[in-house]
Amino acid sequence: GQNIDQPTEMTATEGAIVQINCTYQTSGFNGLFWYQQHAGEAPTFLSYNVLDGLEEKGRFSSFLSRSKGYSYLLLKELQMKDSASYLCAVRDSGAGSYQLTFGKGTKLSVIP
Amino acid sequence: DADVTQTPRNRITKTGKRIMLECSQTKGHDRMYWYRQDPGLGLRLIYYSFDVKDINKGEISDGYSVSRQAQAKFSLSLESAIPNQTALYFCATSDSITPSQLHFGDGTRLSIL
Numbered sequence: 163g164q165n166i167d168q169p170t171e172m173t174a175t176e177g178a179i180v181q182i183n184c185t186y187q188t189s190g191f192n193g194l195f196w197y198q199q200h201a202g203e204a205p206t207f208l209s210y211n212v213l214d215g216l217e218e219k220g221r222f223s224s225f226l227s228r229s230k231g232y233s234y235l236l237l238k239e240l241q242m243k244d245s246a247s248y249l250c251a252v253r254d255s256g257a258g259s260y261q262l263t264f265g266k267g268t269k270l271s272v273i274p
Numbered sequence: 275d276a277d278v279t280q281t282p283r284n285r286i287t288k289t290g291k292r293i294m295l296e297c298s299q300t301k302g303h304d305r306m307y308w309y310r311q312d313p314g315l316g317l318r319l320i321y322y323s324f325d326v327k328d329i330n331k332g333e334i335s336d337g338y339s340v341s342r343q344a345q346a347k348f349s350l351s352l353e354s355a356i357p358n359q360t361a362l363y364f365c366a367t368s369d370s371i372t373p374s375q376l377h378f379g380d381g382t383r384l385s386i387l
Contacts, residue, residue: 195375197376204378204379204381205376206378207377249316249317251317261322261332263333264317264318266316
């Protein structure tokens, strides 16, 4: 089984930097994924990490430490349009099917 | 046009009714999934299919069934709907090269009274 934990809500100011943490416990880790979901819309893929370290993609970066069961999503130069829920998901190879298990999501509100 | 299309977008029905949610895709992906999303519970996998002849149960398959009629179509059925199946349902697709990069439809909001 898997246990994924992330904060329920966060608030940050436009132009600032925010870090959204995700911790997980899994029997057969095979990758960690971040999705963005605006209110009333479908989730969209943001990034993934399989190896330890930082992956940068424009204003968004994602970090992974497999030994600590820990990841974070870093959003720089926040914009109002970044207000959304951010979903952490873990891929577990234990069952051989490489399915994703999602955390409950972190709702980020960006304020002026 | 959307690459992953779900119909209907909204549905209100009564307990005990049979309901079918449909999903079609033009992305050419071989893998298709049904998830439900509930406030405070996140996205949970109901069923998934890697091929027309392949059907697999997810985390919460009880009370649901699926049919993969063609590579592009994957339908979800609730044989006898109950109120706790009220949720937002998403269909998703992925290819075998990037299997965890899911492409979601716009969702079906289902209310069971």
